Amino acid sequence: MSVEQAAAGAAEHGAEGGGSVMTHLLEEFSLSTEHAFKFFGIPLPHGPGMHFFGIDFSINKAVVVVWLATFLTIGLVYYTGRGGGLVAKGRLRNAIEALVQFIKLDIVDPNIGHEEGKKWLPYIGGLFFLILFGNLLGLIPGSNSPTGNINMTATLAIIVFLTFVIMGMVKQGPFGYIKNLAPHGLPTWLYFILYPIEIVSQLAKPLSLALRLFANLLAGHIVIGALLGLIILFGSVIVAPFPFAFAIIMYAFEIFVAFIQAYIFAILSSLYIGAAMHPDH
Amino acid sequence: MIELNQPLIVYTAIAFAFLVFALAKFGFGPIVSMLDEREKKIRESIEQAEHARLESERLLRDYEEKLAEARAEAHKIIAEGKQLGENLRAEIKTKADEEVKLMIAKAEDQINRDVEQAIKELRTEVGDLSVTLAAKVIEKELDKAAHEQLIENYLSEVGRLS
Numbered sequence: 001m002s003v004e005q006a007a008a009g010a011a012e013h014g015a016e017g018g019g020s021v022m023t024h025l026l027e028e029f030s031l032s033t034e035h036a037f038k039f040f041g042i043p044l045p046h047g048p049g050m051h052f053f054g055i056d057f058s059i060n061k062a063v064v065v066v067w068l069a070t071f072l073t074i075g076l077v078y079y080t081g082r083g084g085g086l087v088a089k090g091r092l093r094n095a096i097e098a099l100v101q102f103i104k105l106d107i108v109d110p111n112i113g114h115e116e117g118k119k120w121l122p123y124i125g126g127l128f129f130l131i132l133f134g135n136l137l138g139l140i141p142g143s144n145s146p147t148g149n150i151n152m153t154a155t156l157a158i159i160v161f162l163t164f165v166i167m168g169m170v171k172q173g174p175f176g177y178i179k180n181l182a183p184h185g186l187p188t189w190l191y192f193i194l195y196p197i198e199i200v201s202q203l204a205k206p207l208s209l210a211l212r213l214f215a216n217l218l219a220g221h222i223v224i225g226a227l228l229g230l231i232i233l234f235g236s237v238i239v240a241p242f243p244f245a246f247a248i249i250m251y252a253f254e255i256f257v258a259f260i261q262a263y264i265f266a267i268l269s270s271l272y273i274g275a276a277m278h279p280d281h
Numbered sequence: 282m283i284e285l286n287q288p289l290i291v292y293t294a295i296a297f298a299f300l301v302f303a304l305a306k307f308g309f310g311p312i313v314s315m316l317d318e319r320e321k322k323i324r325e326s327i328e329q330a331e332h333a334r335l336e337s338e339r340l341l342r343d344y345e346e347k348l349a350e351a352r353a354e355a356h357k358i359i360a361e362g363k364q365l366g367e368n369l370r371a372e373i374k375t376k377a378d379e380e381v382k383l384m385i386a387k388a389e390d391q392i393n394r395d396v397e398q399a400i401k402e403l404r405t406e407v408g409d410l411s412v413t414l415a416a417k418v419i420e421k422e423l424d425k426a427a428h429e430q431l432i433e434n435y436l437s438e439v440g441r442l443s
Contacts, residue, residue: 056288057292060286060288062286063288067296070299074304081309082311087319096312097316104316121304122309125309146293149286151285155290155293155297156293156297
């Protein structure tokens, strides 16, 4: 057997291996296979037994991570709030407090306003922490990133969409909100063009929120998965360190992305809500 | 990924509603009030520090003023003392001078008196001697030669005395 033949054989074998790895990887992302109902080996309740009122309440990996993120947020915020004294004690408390202060001063206050911002802090802060911890917990190998799934991001985006539409209608009146969608004092015929554009732009807001978060997170996971898949594809000790090193770099970048995406989602939500509440601004 | 997953939608909505409720109820309140209180505290501390600084500056000025006053006072006292000493010295000197003059005058007076006294005494003595001499001359009248010699003797004696 010549060297070329051996190489071709290896490549063929590698391609098959890589293909199965990618299939396997995509199966891991899917929430409809049996994989989705095991979280680190713990079987999760699912199936027809979990259907109530015609709604599927099955618990899958992503749902577990959503709830973990929820309780982690409540726990950490509660822990920080009970720090006592004027200065937070401990590094964890300081870190959470810095995040809360950042959300308050840089996300909520400039967009919604200082006074009204107080009421909106749990909403925007909840979005931020839920997405942040969803992103970060999803980075743990073997876990699942609910924020890399369109179902979660779309749900949050639709909640934000409903919030700003309803707040706009509450603050400006149902007709006032619709009237204020387009600028005043333009020729009548222009409104026939402007209103469709404005309505589309209103709908584009939740769509972009949902797709941005979902696509960023999913892309990050796929890139890491593909880099690690290269190791199996080549099956060589000499090649392996390079994809591995890149995967580590990408992993660090994903941690950064986790914060950035949570920040973007929170700031855009507060921007939309603030704009609906104060149309003149 | 992108296929519809009902549980995740339902649970996300429930979890988010629960999270917002929990954070509003007992989450952010203490943290925000802690931030506000700390801000207030820091502002107060800065104000207090500023106040204390102004106060201390005022005190420092006060003390500097007092110090300058005290220094001027001390200078005045020293100058006065010097003046006093000078005056005293001059006074004592004039007094002493006067006393010396007085003493010299006294001494001269005494000396003059003594000299006069001596002359007076001498005169009395000479008178006495003259009388005695006259008596002696009378005693030895017979002997003219002796008489003469006696006068001679006596005169020479007086001459020696005077």
